[in-house]
Amino acid sequence: xxxxxxxxxxxxxxxxxxxxxxxxxxxxxxxxxxxxxxxxxxxxxxxxxxxxxxxxxxxxxxxxxxxxxxxxxxxxxxxxxxxxxxxxxxxxxxxxxxxxxxx
Numbered sequence: 001x002x003x004x005x006x007x008x009x010x011x012x013x014x015x016x017x018x019x020x021x022x023x024x025x026x027x028x029x030x031x032x033x034x035x036x037x038x039x040x041x042x043x044x045x046x047x048x049x050x051x052x053x054x055x056x057x058x059x060x061x062x063x064x065x066x067x068x069x070x071x072x073x074x075x076x077x078x079x080x081x082x083x084x085x086x087x088x089x090x091x092x093x094x095x096x097x098x099x100x101x102x103x
Contacts (some may be wrong), residue, residue, distance in 0.1 A: 010065035012078040
């Protein structure tokens with residue numbers, strides 16, 4: 001049972017990190033045409049590139065967080081952190097694209 005909690009903590013922390021990476025890649029890609037062009041050139045489309053980078057980042061970060069053994073943060077707190085990061089990420093992207101479109 002103790003091992004399951006470590007896996008759950010690693011998965012949640014990896015999800016939080018992955019969401020943050022997706023937001024960063026999206027905003028940076030929109031602000032930097034060269035980076036967006038590189039994503040498109042390397043992976044055929046910038047959406048595919050962000051997806052591949054996100055999946056790889058998630059798959060690499062899960063074992064890293066598992067080895068680090070984040071025992072001090074409760075699973076409930078991590079879930080609330082995940083919800084907060086998801087909502088903040090949505091708001092950040094919404095505000096960014098609103099500002100890009102109308103200003």
